[in-house]
Amino acid sequence: TTGIELDAVRKAYPDGTVAVEGLSLTVRPGEVLALVGPSGCGKSTTLRMINRLVELTSGRVLVDGEDVTHVDPVALRRRTGYVIQDVGLLPHRTVEANVATVPRLLGWDRQRVRDRVSEVLDLVGLPADRYGRRYPHQLSGGERQRVGVARALATDPPVLLMDEPFGAVDPERRRDLQNQVARILAEVGSTVVLVTHDVDEAVRLGDRVAVLSRGGHLEQVASPLTVLAH
Numbered sequence: 001t002t003g004i005e006l007d008a009v010r011k012a013y014p015d016g017t018v019a020v021e022g023l024s025l026t027v028r029p030g031e032v033l034a035l036v037g038p039s040g041c042g043k044s045t046t047l048r049m050i051n052r053l054v055e056l057t058s059g060r061v062l063v064d065g066e067d068v069t070h071v072d073p074v075a076l077r078r079r080t081g082y083v084i085q086d087v088g089l090l091p092h093r094t095v096e097a098n099v100a101t102v103p104r105l106l107g108w109d110r111q112r113v114r115d116r117v118s119e120v121l122d123l124v125g126l127p128a129d130r131y132g133r134r135y136p137h138q139l140s141g142g143e144r145q146r147v148g149v150a151r152a153l154a155t156d157p158p159v160l161l162m163d164e165p166f167g168a169v170d171p172e173r174r175r176d177l178q179n180q181v182a183r184i185l186a187e188v189g190s191t192v193v194l195v196t197h198d199v200d201e202a203v204r205l206g207d208r209v210a211v212l213s214r215g216g217h218l219e220q221v222a223s224p225l226t227v228l229a230h
């Protein structure tokens with residue numbers, strides 16, 4: 001498994017907004033690191049610097065010891081699954097086709113794609129024979145979110161980046177989905193960075209919790225119990 005290291009990372013957007021300042025942080029191989037803090041404190045920016053959807057201004061980000069600015073972005077994204085709040089499933093494609101998108105782009109042969117799609121759909125509890133042919137609008141919000149997780153896992157990435165993955169799920173179902181996702185993450189053993197503004201969620205899902213304050217300053221990295229005690 002793969003670790004991630006952020007070393008004195010800074011991001012200033014072109015309009016002068018400093019989103020992240022002097023952030024140094026290690027994500028250990030195989031752990032779930034929850035990155036928590038108020039809205040606007042730089043969580044998404046931090047996450048997106050790991051897969052280079054955002055280019056950093058200064059500092060370094062290492063994935064598996066490799067400086068991400070030296071890795072081809074396509075190769076980097078193959079190694080870093082990405083799950084976002086609105087999932088972004090293609091509405092006119094079935095669940096199977098959505099999950100198969102990246103493996104197909106990578107030129108996997110049909111049988112390999114089919115096998116992998118059914119494997120990851122099983123993993124998230126949406127077996128292909130029942131759910132594979134549905135369209136996103138024929139799923140509940142939580143089911144759509146799990147398809148998003150399956151899609152991110154399709155290429156078996158060593159790193160999984162999750163940005164408010166439960167943000168669009170109604171509160172009554174959120175706890176249940178969190179538990180399911182926690183189980184999935186434990187099973188796949190990927191290194192995970194989970195961004196959330198919800199301390200409760202961070203504590204429940206994180207092996208460790210990193211707390212950011214406004215301006216992207218790191219306040220502390222601690223075990224969930226320590227964070228709860230604060």
Ligand code: ADP
Binds near residue numbers: 019039
């Ligand atoms: P969070 O994920 O914690 O809500 P973000 O990383 O989205 O925080 O944003 C951090 C700060 O950077 C905020 O002040 C936000 O307005 C600003 N920001 C985010 N994206 C951009 C952008 N593309 N251009 C300018 N400022 C941005």
Ligand code: ADP
Binds near residue numbers: 142
């Ligand atoms: P929610 O209340 O979370 O929005 P829905 O009422 O949309 O959930 O769906 C409840 C259940 O019915 C889910 O398991 C979903 O997969 C299933 N379902 C919803 N729409 C369809 C459909 N058009 N065809 C088959 N199953 C569906």
